[in-house]
Amino acid sequence: MTHQFHPSILREYDVRGIVGDTLSEADARALGRSYGALALAEGAKRVAVGRDGRLHSPSLEAALIDGLIGSGLDVVQVGLGPSPMLYFAVATLGVDGGIQVTGSHNPADYNGFKMLLNGRSVFGEEIKALGRRAEVADWVDGLGEITEADVIPAYLDALLRGFDGKAYRIGWDNGNGAGGEILERLLARLPGEHYTLYTEIDGTFPNHHPDPTVEANLADLKALVADKKLDFGIAFDGDADRIGAVDSEGRVIWGDQLLMVLAAPVLKELPGATIIADVKASQTLFDRIAEMGGTPLMWKTGHSLIKSKMKETGSPLAGEMSGHIFFKHEWYGFDDALYAAIRLIRAVSDSGQTLTELRSDMPPSVATPELRFPVDDSRKFAVVDEVAARLAADGATVDITDGVRVQTADGWWLLRASNTQDVLVARAESTDQAGLDRLVSAIDAQLSQSGIMRGGPIH
Structure with missing residues (x-):
């Protein structure tokens, strides 16, 4: 049976729409069939599937999996967690691809799908091609199997591997997003004193919108940092692939400024390395990377485009103004706000300064x-x-x-x-x-x- 997607949901980097309006379970099932046909044509046999904490994510996940196994793909369910946990599963479970059911940082009535296949993001023209495949039901029939995997223990171990940071007093705002449980378990193992906000995963986002690049959404974190006189604060978006931060004075550390701090220890270890940032980033970032002995590269905005450029150039680190930070150095190259937070603690420790001092030393702009x-x-x-x-x-x-x-x-x-x-x-x-x-x-x-x-x- 052919299937027509609402044209607005086939976006550049993912499939995303308003549930009950532009996005339905039928769409999820058809996407599973189309992705399944593409994956099998490329020799893929097994894919991982995860979901965020939105109220409709379980039903969309079930429909998606129905489509995937109906194509003959085997599915490994990794359950509720942030997008980077699914990326970690794809990198470590020996699967050929993966799909995260997530509305990212959109309002609660949105949901969608982020897709990986054979070591790449599925984006741009490939997403449109999935839509065309559904229109003519260019699918294959099969009967795949479903298994489950708990990757959280291995993910937590990996996040903390090589941790050499000092003990700080830090505030954390999870914004009721999908990173909540992992964050709680991570902080139980991190040195220092930690104060959390909204770690309960709640797809209605009752406290504030989970987008740390909008300063208004950081108000509660700033208040926590001020009230407890903390060293700094860290915030995540709805699926924890984007990071935000504030210093002890409540000043926002924007994406390009975070990259300045994060790049210093990487360039100490890898002199001359290419550090990539998107075209929205400050000129001071590109100048600073050059000063530190790195090779700055300005590239197109969009996490899939940045990941592709990292592969091409062998870059160990890249970032976007939107708070996506990509570490290939000691990590897997995907955008992971939990890992970026760990690396921020390590980078501040390595600098011998406080994050507030590092922020104050940045050129005025x-x-x-x-x-x-x-x-x-x-x-x-x-x-x-x-x-x-x-x-x-x-x-x-x-x-x-x-x-x-x-x-x-x-x-x-x-x-x-x-x-x-x-x-x-x-x-x-x-x-x-x-x-x-x-x-x-x-x-x-x-x-x-x-x-x-x-x-x-x-x-």
Whole structure:
């Protein structure tokens, strides 16, 4: 029987939609059949499946597995846990791929699927191809088996392997996400004093939205750090593949700033290594990596794209402004906020300074949050091309790795088309407010020439 997915759920990096509206159990079953056919065509026989703590994740997982075993794939169920636990299972259980049922950091009514196969992320064109396969029921029939595996003990051991950090007083905000149980078990084994918020896994997210890159969501963590006079605080998103942090003064340590701290011990051990960050990252990060003897590489935003580039360049460490941190050094190369937290403790210890001192030593800069401009999907990439052409004609210093990133005397600004929403995303950074204002004016001027005006917030 053929199956049609709602076009909005076949996204660049995963399949994700609103349960009961754009995403159903029938979709999960059809995805299992399509993925199963793709996997078997590549010689895969066995895949791992995990799920996050959303209320509809068990039923979507059951339907997905029904589709997978109906294709003849064997399934290893690893159960409830964060996305990186599923990635760990794929890396260590001798399986050929894996799927995590997760809505990531989206609101509670969303859910979706992150897919791995034969050592890669399934993303972009491959996801669209799964949709086309379902439309014509290009599937295979079989009868796979289901087994279960408890990978939590091995995962915890791996997270702590080689731990050489000092004992700190740390606050942790799990945001009721899927990392809760593992975090509790991890902290029982970590030195130091630990204070936790919202470790109970609750798919309704009753306390705050589980996205640590939005500063408002860090309010409770800041209050905890201030109240207990802690050394720093760490937060996770809904499926614990993205990390956020605050120092003892409550200042947010953004993704690129975390990467500056994390890169130092890696470059001490691997001089000259390539450290990758996405085009949204601060110029101070790329400059700092070079100062530390590393090779900075600016690359496209998107965790699947970053992972691919890491493989290509042999990079030991990469990161995104969105809080995805990828360690190949002493780890497996996937984005794992729990592991990034452990490495942050180790890096701060190694520095001989506090995280607050490391944050204070970073060059002063003022930056915009992400500015979003609603634009029709059919037009968003064309607008970026138009801006790039005008800038080239003006002789501007432009990097076109992912959209346009323009360097001026005031600093830099970026304009790129979102891969997941019908928006253009812009960001700018300068050493002072006056410079930042000029950069934002330059963005507005370019966009107005293409008939685009800034809109309100988009989620």
